[in-house]
Amino acid sequence: MSPTHTVVTGGASGIGAAVVEALLARGEQVTIFDLQPPLGETLPAGVGFIKVDASDEDAVRDAVAQAEAEQGTVTGVVICHGNRGLFVPAMEADLQHARKVFDIHVLGALAVSREVVRRLEGRPASIVTVSSATAFGGWEKQADYGVAKAAVRQLTQNLAVEWASLGVRVNAVAPGNTLTPMVQAVIDSGSYDTAAVEKRTPMGRFAQPEEIATAILFLLLDATFVTGQCLAVDGGWTAVGE
Numbered sequence: 077m078s079p080t081h082t083v084v085t086g087g088a089s090g091i092g093a094a095v096v097e098a099l100l101a102r103g104e105q106v107t108i109f110d111l112q113p114p115l116g117e118t119l120p121a122g123v124g125f126i127k128v129d130a131s132d133e134d135a136v137r138d139a140v141a142q143a144e145a146e147q148g149t150v151t152g153v154v155i156c157h158g159n160r161g162l163f164v165p166a167m168e169a170d171l172q173h174a175r176k177v178f179d180i181h182v183l184g185a186l187a188v189s190r191e192v193v194r195r196l197e198g199r200p201a202s203i204v205t206v207s208s209a210t211a212f213g214g215w216e217k218q219a220d221y222g223v224a225k226a227a228v229r230q231l232t233q234n235l236a237v238e239w240a241s242l243g244v245r246v247n248a249v250a251p252g253n254t255l256t257p258m259v260q261a262v263i264d265s266g267s268y269d270t271a272a273v274e275k276r277t278p279m280g281r282f283a284q285p286e287e288i289a290t291a292i293l294f295l296l297l298d299a300t301f302v303t304g305q306c307l308a309v310d311g312g313w314t315a316v317g318e
């Protein structure tokens with residue numbers, strides 16, 4: 077167990093917000109990096125919020141410096157921000173949007189993680205990224221988002237190998253369908269067959285954000301000899317062998 081001050085990107089909503097709550101319950105300090113403020117009138121003690129685009133390298137540099145000035149050295153990172161793909165066939169993919177998705181998910185993960193690691197001065201740290209079940213195997217309509225999430229998984233392994241000697245562990249979780257505002261928006265748009273998703277999932281349901289947060293905290297705080305791994309938290313989705 078090493079983090080005491082963790083930056084949670086995307087911590088204002090969905091899985092990230094569940095991670096913030098779980099970290100607080102473990103007595104950890106947290107700074108949220110997000111484009112929007114968290115819901116609720118006041119931030120609980122031990123939680124800071126900095127409005128920042130995680131894929132803007134200069135803004136991230138300032139944000140990490142501010143987080144450390146406010147709550148001390150950052151020794152934990154959870155990369156939980158992200159935007160959606162367009163859910164269109166590859167032939168119709170909008171390359172500009174695909175570039176943006178890659179920038180936000182992949183280069184955002186790199187920008188935040190390395191800015192924190194640059195400032196560690198020998199302290200141990202732990203990083204968890206959020207990939208996706210769409211990072212495994214071939215999917216329809218995932219030429220933008222699914223490809224970016226596979227790259228997040230790959231980046232996680234690369235960083236784990238480069239930074240192990242610095243005392244920095246880097247792991248990923250790969251959630252299956254999780255009921256968050258991001259997924260609710262897709263359901264509301266009518267482009268998700270929820271019954272088909274439930275039928276395809278061995279456990280027969282969507283995940284709750286708290287169930288993903290539990291796995292993230294395991295990797296972040298408890299799994300002290302695990303690095304470079306990607307833990308599927310998907311109700312058995314990627315275990316199906318048909």
Ligand SMILES: NC(=O)c1ccc[n+]([C@@H]2O[C@H](COP(=O)([O-])OP(=O)(O)OC[C@H]3O[C@@H](n4cnc5c(N)ncnc54)[C@H](O)[C@@H]3O)[C@@H](O)[C@H]2O)c1
Binds near residue numbers: 092130159180209253
């Ligand atoms: N919900 C799922 O089913 C699911 C499944 C697999 C992976 N994921 C991944 O989990 C992560 C969290 O997703 P969620 O479902 O909780 O979504 P969400 O929309 O509820 O939360 C995402 C948060 O990220 C923030 N954000 C977006 N772009 C940002 C940027 N450039 N800089 C800083 N903050 C930014 C948003 O403001 C929002 O608060 C994402 O990376 C998503 O791809 C989600």
